[in-house]
Amino acid sequence: MPAVDVVEDFASFREYKTWYRVIGDLKSVKVPLVAVHGGPGCTHDYLESISDIAATGRAVVFYDQIGNGRSTHLPEAGPDFWTVDLFLEELDNLLDHLGIRQRYNLLGQSWGGMLGSEHAVRQPQGLNGIIIANSPSSMKAWVEGCLELRKKLPQETQDALSRHEADGTYDHPDYQAASQVFYERHVCRLQPMPDFVKRTFDWIDRDPTVYHTMNGPTEFHVVGTLKDWTVVERLHRVQAPTLVISGAYDEASPATVGEFADRIPGARWEVFEASSHMPHVEERGSYMAVVADFLARLD
Numbered sequence: 001m002p003a004v005d006v007v008e009d010f011a012s013f014r015e016y017k018t019w020y021r022v023i024g025d026l027k028s029v030k031v032p033l034v035a036v037h038g039g040p041g042c043t044h045d046y047l048e049s050i051s052d053i054a055a056t057g058r059a060v061v062f063y064d065q066i067g068n069g070r071s072t073h074l075p076e077a078g079p080d081f082w083t084v085d086l087f088l089e090e091l092d093n094l095l096d097h098l099g100i101r102q103r104y105n106l107l108g109q110s111w112g113g114m115l116g117s118e119h120a121v122r123q124p125q126g127l128n129g130i131i132i133a134n135s136p137s138s139m140k141a142w143v144e145g146c147l148e149l150r151k152k153l154p155q156e157t158q159d160a161l162s163r164h165e166a167d168g169t170y171d172h173p174d175y176q177a178a179s180q181v182f183y184e185r186h187v188c189r190l191q192p193m194p195d196f197v198k199r200t201f202d203w204i205d206r207d208p209t210v211y212h213t214m215n216g217p218t219e220f221h222v223v224g225t226l227k228d229w230t231v232v233e234r235l236h237r238v239q240a241p242t243l244v245i246s247g248a249y250d251e252a253s254p255a256t257v258g259e260f261a262d263r264i265p266g267a268r269w270e271v272f273e274a275s276s277h278m279p280h281v282e283e284r285g286s287y288m289a290v291v292a293d294f295l296a297r298l299d
């Protein structure tokens with residue numbers, strides 16, 4: 001593969017900084033792909049396998065959303081600061097900073113797909129195509145799906161989760177260990193998880209502000225400000241070609257992912273049968289082939 005340019009820098013956003021990395025040439029004839037990470041409050045690191053797409057001659061943009069990673073941290077900011085509109089404004093600001101507002105693709109994973117759908121329902125002119133990967137269309141359905149998966153865990157694991165959630169003792173080693181049982185089945189089945197995936201979890205451990213404020217202590221115990229979020233009734237507004245992705249063992253249930261496929265006009269749904277929440281890691285080769293093919297048809 002010929003050498004590909006890599007540029008890392010910051011985009012000024014309000015009085016803050018958004019860190020980003022561009023792999024490839026944003027002026028290529030192939031429309032660039034912007035990867036939008038999940039959480040909220042994760043970092044781009046666990047999505048780094050998506051840089052494989054750059055080998056096709058398409059520029060790939062990663063960024064750390066404000067609040068974690070290499071971007072500005074704001075541990076003192078309260079719940080009213082961390083809003084969907086903040087992250088929508090940050091994404092628009094980055095697109096403008098990179099000069100790609102008029103032609104770009106989005107790949108949003110988990111929360112990133114939630115944010116991407118909020119972006120897409122606003123019918124931005126430059127959105128060439130969108131991939132909504134492993135995302136809920138409503139947090140109510142997300143939690144319902146996770147609870148069904150919890151019922152299939154060993155009884156002692158279920159008991160530990162329920163006991164510590166009732167007591168609010170989320171830092172207890174038994175709650176952490178029980179959560180890990182769920183995560184290894186429904187978040188990333190590749191064990192040990194690759195270092196680039198672990199780096200995101202380490203960032204959340206260092207600064208859980210956004211994740212705890214908007215989501216909660218774990219993927220399945222959603223008590224944060226996003227707990228009533230839904231985009232279901234607005235999905236018919238999406239005009240951009242859409243690919244929906246999930247894993248057969250995904251914590252994102254078919255019921256909540258399926259709303260994207262059912263309600264977005266012309267959307268196609270791809271399920272990765274050996275994956276859970278991270279098919280871009282768990283089935284990396286076939287995932288990149290599906291994504292590259294979808295995007296190539298839109299250039």
Ligand SMILES: N=C(O)[C@@H]1CCCN1
Pocket residue numbers: 037038039040109110111112136142215219
């Ligand atoms: N990993 C994620 O982004 C999920 C989405 C909803 C709660 N966290």
